[in-house]
Amino acid sequence: MALEVAFLAPSVGVTARAPQVHTSAGPKSRTGFGVKMAAGACSVIAAAGLASSRKRSKTAARYTTQTILPSLAWIKSGVKASELQPTELRALTLAGNDVLIGKTEAGALFCVGNLCPHIGTPMSEGADVIGDVIVCPLHGSSFKVTNGELIDWCVSPPVIGPLTGLIVEKKNLLVFECRQGGFLGSGEVEVLVDTNAKKAYEANYWKGLLDAQGKDDGTYY
Ligand code: FES
Structure with a gap:
C-alpha cells in the first residue's frame, strides 16, 4: 500500500517533491520517516485547528428584542x-x-x-x-x-x-x-x-422570530 506524504509537505517544511514511500517494498528507515512525518504533520494541523477554535469568539449580537420607546x-x-x-x-x-x-x-x-x-x-x-x-x-x-x-x-x-x-x-x-x-x-x-421607528420595527421583527421558536420569553416551553 502506498502512503502519500507529498500533500503534507508544505505544512512541515518539506519540498513538495518528497518521494512516495511504499510500506511493503521500501527500506524500513524511509517508511518510518514517512509515517513519523505524517503523524507529526497531523498533530501540527490538529494543534493549529485547536488554537484557532480557541481564538474564535462568539458572534456579537447586532439586534435587540427590547421594547423601544418613541422619540x-x-x-x-x-x-x-x-x-x-x-x-x-x-x-x-x-x-x-x-x-x-x-x-x-x-x-x-x-x-x-x-x-x-x-x-x-x-x-x-x-x-x-x-x-x-x-x-x-x-x-x-x-x-x-x-x-x-x-x-x-x-x-x-x-x-x-x-x-x-x-x-x-x-x-x-x-x-x-x-x-x-x-x-x-x-x-x-x-x-x-x-x-x-426603525429601531422599534427591527426589535419587533427579531422578537417575532425568536418568539416563534419559543426562545425569547420562554412562553412556548
Ligand atoms: S388600496 Fe392601496 S394598495 Fe390596495
Missing part, C-alpha cells in the same frame, strides 16, 4: 412649501419614516405616510389628491389627509379590488404633523417623526 423630533425635509403646487406630492424618508408631503387642492400643506395601509404600495406611485382626500393608485382606497380617516376601501378594479380588500383589516392612513420652518414660514417643511 419624537422635528426633522427638516429639505422641501420648501412654496415649491409645492396644489395636489403635488413629494415622497421622502425621514429618520426611517416613509412620508409623503403634499398640498391639498386648496393649497393646504399636509404630511401622511407614503405606504398604503392595504398592502404597503407607495402612494407616491401615482396617488391622486382630490380636495383633501388622497386616493391610492392600486385599488383606489381613499383617506382624508387631515386625519388619515378611511373613506373607501379597495374599490377598484371591480371585483378584484374588493376581493383583495377582504384579506386585510381596514385601517386609517398614518398622518404626521408638519410645519413650515424659518421666518414667517419661509423655510423648509419640518415633520414631527419618531426617530426610533
Whole structure:
C-alpha cells in the first residue's frame, strides 16, 4: 500500500517533491520517516485547528428584542412649501419614516405616510389628491389627509379590488404633523417623526422570530 506524504509537505517544511514511500517494498528507515512525518504533520494541523477554535469568539449580537420607546423630533425635509403646487406630492424618508408631503387642492400643506395601509404600495406611485382626500393608485382606497380617516376601501378594479380588500383589516392612513420652518414660514417643511421607528420595527421583527421558536420569553416551553 502506498502512503502519500507529498500533500503534507508544505505544512512541515518539506519540498513538495518528497518521494512516495511504499510500506511493503521500501527500506524500513524511509517508511518510518514517512509515517513519523505524517503523524507529526497531523498533530501540527490538529494543534493549529485547536488554537484557532480557541481564538474564535462568539458572534456579537447586532439586534435587540427590547421594547423601544418613541422619540419624537422635528426633522427638516429639505422641501420648501412654496415649491409645492396644489395636489403635488413629494415622497421622502425621514429618520426611517416613509412620508409623503403634499398640498391639498386648496393649497393646504399636509404630511401622511407614503405606504398604503392595504398592502404597503407607495402612494407616491401615482396617488391622486382630490380636495383633501388622497386616493391610492392600486385599488383606489381613499383617506382624508387631515386625519388619515378611511373613506373607501379597495374599490377598484371591480371585483378584484374588493376581493383583495377582504384579506386585510381596514385601517386609517398614518398622518404626521408638519410645519413650515424659518421666518414667517419661509423655510423648509419640518415633520414631527419618531426617530426610533426603525429601531422599534427591527426589535419587533427579531422578537417575532425568536418568539416563534419559543426562545425569547420562554412562553412556548
Ligand atoms: S394598495 Fe392601496 S388600496 Fe390596495
